[in-house]
Amino acid sequence: MRLNYSHTLEQIAGMIDAKYVGDPGFVVSGFNEIHKVEPGDLTFVDHPKYYDKALKSEASTILINKEVDCPEGKALIFSDDPFRDYVFLTRQFRTFESAQSMISGSAAIGEGTVIQPGVFIGNQVNIGKNCIVHANVSVYDHSIIGDNVILHSGTVIGADAFYFKRRSDYWDKLESVGRAIIEDDVEIGACCTIDKGVSGDTVIGQGTKLDNHIQIGHDTVIGKNCLFAAQVGIAGCVIVEDDVILWGQVGVQKDLTIGKGAIVLGQSGIAKSIAGGKTYFGSPVQEAKDKMRELALLKRLPKIIEML
Amino acid sequence: MRLNYSHTLEQIAGMIDAKYVGDPGFVVSGFNEIHKVEPGDLTFVDHPKYYDKALKSEASTILINKEVDCPEGKALIFSDDPFRDYVFLTRQFRTFESAQSMISGSAAIGEGTVIQPGVFIGNQVNIGKNCIVHANVSVYDHSIIGDNVILHSGTVIGADAFYFKRRSDYWDKLESVGRAIIEDDVEIGACCTIDKGVSGDTVIGQGTKLDNHIQIGHDTVIGKNCLFAAQVGIAGCVIVEDDVILWGQVGVQKDLTIGKGAIVLGQSGIAKSIAGGKTYFGSPVQEAKDKMRELALLKRLPKIIEML
Amino acid sequence: MRLNYSHTLEQIAGMIDAKYVGDPGFVVSGFNEIHKVEPGDLTFVDHPKYYDKALKSEASTILINKEVDCPEGKALIFSDDPFRDYVFLTRQFRTFESAQSMISGSAAIGEGTVIQPGVFIGNQVNIGKNCIVHANVSVYDHSIIGDNVILHSGTVIGADAFYFKRRSDYWDKLESVGRAIIEDDVEIGACCTIDKGVSGDTVIGQGTKLDNHIQIGHDTVIGKNCLFAAQVGIAGCVIVEDDVILWGQVGVQKDLTIGKGAIVLGQSGIAKSIAGGKTYFGSPVQEAKDKMRELALLKRLPKIIEML
Numbered sequence: 001m002r003l004n005y006s007h008t009l010e011q012i013a014g015m016i017d018a019k020y021v022g023d024p025g026f027v028v029s030g031f032n033e034i035h036k037v038e039p040g041d042l043t044f045v046d047h048p049k050y051y052d053k054a055l056k057s058e059a060s061t062i063l064i065n066k067e068v069d070c071p072e073g074k075a076l077i078f079s080d081d082p083f084r085d086y087v088f089l090t091r092q093f094r095t096f097e098s099a100q101s102m103i104s105g106s107a108a109i110g111e112g113t114v115i116q117p118g119v120f121i122g123n124q125v126n127i128g129k130n131c132i133v134h135a136n137v138s139v140y141d142h143s144i145i146g147d148n149v150i151l152h153s154g155t156v157i158g159a160d161a162f163y164f165k166r167r168s169d170y171w172d173k174l175e176s177v178g179r180a181i182i183e184d185d186v187e188i189g190a191c192c193t194i195d196k197g198v199s200g201d202t203v204i205g206q207g208t209k210l211d212n213h214i215q216i217g218h219d220t221v222i223g224k225n226c227l228f229a230a231q232v233g234i235a236g237c238v239i240v241e242d243d244v245i246l247w248g249q250v251g252v253q254k255d256l257t258i259g260k261g262a263i264v265l266g267q268s269g270i271a272k273s274i275a276g277g278k279t280y281f282g283s284p285v286q287e288a289k290d291k292m293r294e295l296a297l298l299k300r301l302p303k304i305i306e307m308l
Numbered sequence: 309m310r311l312n313y314s315h316t317l318e319q320i321a322g323m324i325d326a327k328y329v330g331d332p333g334f335v336v337s338g339f340n341e342i343h344k345v346e347p348g349d350l351t352f353v354d355h356p357k358y359y360d361k362a363l364k365s366e367a368s369t370i371l372i373n374k375e376v377d378c379p380e381g382k383a384l385i386f387s388d389d390p391f392r393d394y395v396f397l398t399r400q401f402r403t404f405e406s407a408q409s410m411i412s413g414s415a416a417i418g419e420g421t422v423i424q425p426g427v428f429i430g431n432q433v434n435i436g437k438n439c440i441v442h443a444n445v446s447v448y449d450h451s452i453i454g455d456n457v458i459l460h461s462g463t464v465i466g467a468d469a470f471y472f473k474r475r476s477d478y479w480d481k482l483e484s485v486g487r488a489i490i491e492d493d494v495e496i497g498a499c500c501t502i503d504k505g506v507s508g509d510t511v512i513g514q515g516t517k518l519d520n521h522i523q524i525g526h527d528t529v530i531g532k533n534c535l536f537a538a539q540v541g542i543a544g545c546v547i548v549e550d551d552v553i554l555w556g557q558v559g560v561q562k563d564l565t566i567g568k569g570a571i572v573l574g575q576s577g578i579a580k581s582i583a584g585g586k587t588y589f590g591s592p593v594q595e596a597k598d599k600m601r602e603l604a605l606l607k608r609l610p611k612i613i614e615m616l
Numbered sequence: 617m618r619l620n621y622s623h624t625l626e627q628i629a630g631m632i633d634a635k636y637v638g639d640p641g642f643v644v645s646g647f648n649e650i651h652k653v654e655p656g657d658l659t660f661v662d663h664p665k666y667y668d669k670a671l672k673s674e675a676s677t678i679l680i681n682k683e684v685d686c687p688e689g690k691a692l693i694f695s696d697d698p699f700r701d702y703v704f705l706t707r708q709f710r711t712f713e714s715a716q717s718m719i720s721g722s723a724a725i726g727e728g729t730v731i732q733p734g735v736f737i738g739n740q741v742n743i744g745k746n747c748i749v750h751a752n753v754s755v756y757d758h759s760i761i762g763d764n765v766i767l768h769s770g771t772v773i774g775a776d777a778f779y780f781k782r783r784s785d786y787w788d789k790l791e792s793v794g795r796a797i798i799e800d801d802v803e804i805g806a807c808c809t810i811d812k813g814v815s816g817d818t819v820i821g822q823g824t825k826l827d828n829h830i831q832i833g834h835d836t837v838i839g840k841n842c843l844f845a846a847q848v849g850i851a852g853c854v855i856v857e858d859d860v861i862l863w864g865q866v867g868v869q870k871d872l873t874i875g876k877g878a879i880v881l882g883q884s885g886i887a888k889s890i891a892g893g894k895t896y897f898g899s900p901v902q903e904a905k906d907k908m909r910e911l912a913l914l915k916r917l918p919k920i921i922e923m924l
Contacts, residue, residue, distance in 0.1 A: 096440065098422040114714045118736050118752070120426050120443030120461070132712065134775070135736030135754040138426070138443040138461035138498075153736070153754035153772040154807065156461040156498035159442070162519040162537070170493070170515050170533060185786070190754075190772035190809040191462065191829075193498040193520040193538075207786050211778040212809040212831050213499075213849070215520050215538040215556075225786060229778070230809075230831040231849045231867070233521070233539045233556050248831075248849050249867045249885075251539070251557045251575050267867050267885045267899045269557075269575045283575050283591075283899075284603070294606055295900070297613075298910055304613060305913075305920060404748065406730045428734050428751030428769070444734070446751040446769035446806075464769040464806035467750070470827040470845070478801070478823050478841060499770065501806040501828040501846075521807075523828050523846040523864075541829070541847045541864050559847070559865045559882050577865075577883045591883050591899075592911070602914055605921075612921060 001177040001199045002030045003093060009061060009075045012042065015092060016085045022075025028061050031090050031177065035237045035255070036200030036219055042089070044082035083165050087175045090199065094177040097123055097141065110147065122158070128184065140196060146184035152212070154191040157182065161198040161218030161236060174198055178219065189214065189230070205242065217254065229266070241276060251283070309485040309507045310338045311401060317369060317383045320350065323400060324393045330383025336369050339398050339485065343545045343563070344508030344527060350397070352390035391473050395483045398507065402485040405431055405449065418455065430466070436492065448504060454492035460520070462499040465490065469506040469526030469544060482506055486527065497522065497538070513550065525562065537574070549584060617793040617815045618646045619709060625677060625691045628658065631708060632701045638691025644677050647706050647793065651853045651871070652816030652835055660702035699781050703791045706815065710793040713739055713757065726763065738774070744800065756812060762800035768828070770807040773798065777814040777834030777852060790814055794835065805830065805846070821858065833870065845882070857892060867899070
């Protein structure tokens with residue numbers, strides 16, 4: 001999440017009444033979760049396993065629960081509970097605002113775009129030209145939709161990320177302050193869900209076509225001209241490169257990359273990154289030709305055992 | 309389903325013009341399908357395989373298609389078609405009522421709760437305090453929603469159970485007269501469906517978090533602080549104990565129990581009860597470590613066979 | 617798609633300024649994609665692999681990108697891009713029209729049918745008697761719904777087919793001009809999607825019952841009294857005969873037939889036609905008894921190998 005205008009380290013630390021290391025006038029220009037940081041960002045880290053990643057990341061300010069040495073050119077803010085304080089801080093800059101009407105007065109809708117009845121368009125939403133938004137679609141606040149986009153009925157753009165931290169006796173929610181961005185020429189089927197980023201953006205790339213009942217998790221970035229069949233589910237923080245085809249009911253776990261032009265057959269499960277330009281099948285996924293050989297062998301197995 | 313006030317055996321039998329065994333003034337205080345019965349309930353049974361279960365159940369009155377001996381302290385009502393007459397009777401006490409407005413006049417909504425545009429809230433619905441109900445959610449009649457609940461767009465609470473009896477040339481519907489209950493601090497993602505109970509309650513336990521596109525069947529009871537990823541589907545009459553984690557696209561068949569703290573990896577299929585405290589994978593599911601071993605063996609199999 | 621009144625070959629060819637072979641007054645009475653053609657139809661073919669199929673099909677007029685001999689009793693129209701011209705032609709006869717109100721003035725709704733709040737009913741929709749259409753359902757233009765049908769909340773009837781042709785650098789959409797037809801006594805759960813046909817009809821047969829989150833692709837024809845559990849997904853151009861039972865999360869690929877009375881267990885994947893009257897399991901599917909034997913063997917395999 002970019003801030004509309006920058007704040008100083010002193011101001012930010014003051015909001016949570018925290019000690020800090022760095023120039024009081026050091027600039028904080030955004031908030032981002034560690035997967036999405038850019039220079040100027042404040043990020044948080046609360047587990048020793050990720051200290052190093054956070055300190056060496058692009059983030060300029062690190063909200064951390066240990067008094068470590070400050071890397072050069074960066075700033076640190078100390079907190080006994082960085083998750084709690086990060087959620088508190090992001091909420092100061094973007095919070096849920098209720099809407100009074102089906103189409104918010106602060107939404108911008110381009111020329112030639114048709115909004116069918118029953119559509120909800122939240123605050124600060126921006127929709128381009130010549131789109132069709134079919135009946136009963138819901139578009140959450142701050143979503144960005146390009147030109148020539150078609151959204152079918154029942155689809156939900158920009159709902160909250162599914163991102164919780166386990167506390168001793170409850171799940172603590174990381175407030176989502178990112179956005180969902182649908183680029184030009186995208187078509188999204190009925191009853192799909194494209195979650196917003198927790199702090200960065202979820203992106204559906206130009207020309208990509210989604211069938212019905214598809215789930216795209218927070219901060220996932222889909223390339224151009226991809227084609228996903230019905231009931232595909234993709235978790236958060238996934239990168240899908242251009243021209244990828246996923247057939248029906250494929251499931252994709254978080255934090256991985258699917259290479260350009262990969263084709264994944266129906267019902268496959270992807271748990272690790274896969275290279276582009278190949279065809280895959282199975283759960284967990286293998287190259288399709290290997291999986292097919294394995295399945296053929298399995299069928300012949302009784303006879304093979306008998307012959308021994 | 310509890311009746312608002314009790315009826316007598318004579319009154320109930322009279323409604324379907326049926327013979328009965330028992331004190332005419334014997335009290336019928338509710339209707340329940342055999343999986344959910346409590347003392348005071350009338351239940352039905354129409355298959356010899358289940359006579360014994362019904363007669364020995366907690367139900368006080370049994371609607372049955374055979375003239376068996378009446379167990380002590382109970383009552384019997386005889387019918388040539390107990391299913392038909394049970395549906396007829398429940399319909400006398402709770403039937404579908406159409407609504408005139410998006411928010412029924414008989415719904416109660418707590419302080420601090422935000423209802424976004426396009427939300428439907430049916431008759432007799434009760435929603436607690438400080439909830440957010442996002443745009444285009446639908447809440448059927450008689451649903452109960454606690455405090456601090458978040459329901460995302462497109463989600464449907466309390467639709468009818470998927471429960472049909474096979475007749476010679478059609479599927480006969482068991483009318484749903486139960487409820488959907490969402491306890492405090494639950495968050496339910498976009499495009500989820502939580503069916504009502506056929507006669508008892510479907511329950512999502514306190515603090516549980518559901519991602520998008522999740523299906524919870526009738527009369528299923530989910531414990532506290534569970535976490536289900538997107539596109540999980542759970543059939544009817546399932547018990548999920550506290551702290552269970554189901555990853556994406558897991559499928560769960562009806563009438564089983566998932567033990568406390570179980571973790572089930574993505575795309576697994578659960579056809580029998582599984583113990584708590586373990587991690588599972590596969591369809592049908594096994595302990596994950598066994599399944600992983602099996603998958604590794606399968607990959608090595610061509611070489612093993614060659615070596616023989 | 618049937619035309620309201622017939623056009624001549626000369627008129628149709630004139631619309632795309634194309635050369636043709638045949639009597640100028642030859643009748644074109646409809647448009648259909650090759651899977652669905654009837655006598656009188658115009659269809660298109662643009663790949664040599666399918667020339668023969670198109671020329672020998674029931675279609676009377678073939679829009680083709682090669683100057684072949686005209687079969688007797690038929691007509692040909694020549695185009696350098698039959699896909700583009702077919703889309704252009706169908707759009708002349710049926711195009712998307714925006715709606716001004718939740719229930720279109722051109723929709724017909726039968727006696728005794730209840731339309732709950734938030735329901736969208738498009739242009740020229742026809743709904744029969746004694747139906748219940750629950751809140752926030754969306755019914756696209758030209759859909760046909762019979763008597764005694766129940767549609768649960770969030771369900772979408774008649775969205776566009778997911779049918780794109782790969783061009784060098786984008787996906788080109790085949791405009792959907794078919795319909796979705798829901799026959800009498802059908803019940804469709806919450807958050808289901810029944811796509812319209814691309815040029816023919818998608819049909820849900822009389823008495824069939826669908827649970828929640830079910831996807832039915834374009835031009836798929838489901839028989840009578842089928843029962844599909846939650847999250848089943850069926851692609852386009854599938855034929856499901858009567859009395860078929862599909863359990864939860866089953867996936868079905870396009871262009872195949874499931875025989876009468878087949879039962880398919882949960883999470884199975886169907887990639888080829890399967891015969892009726894049997895029970896199936898697995899992905900890809902096998903007869904359930906074979907698959908179960910295979911799974912049992914797999915579990916015993918470590919011991920078998922050890923014994924060798």
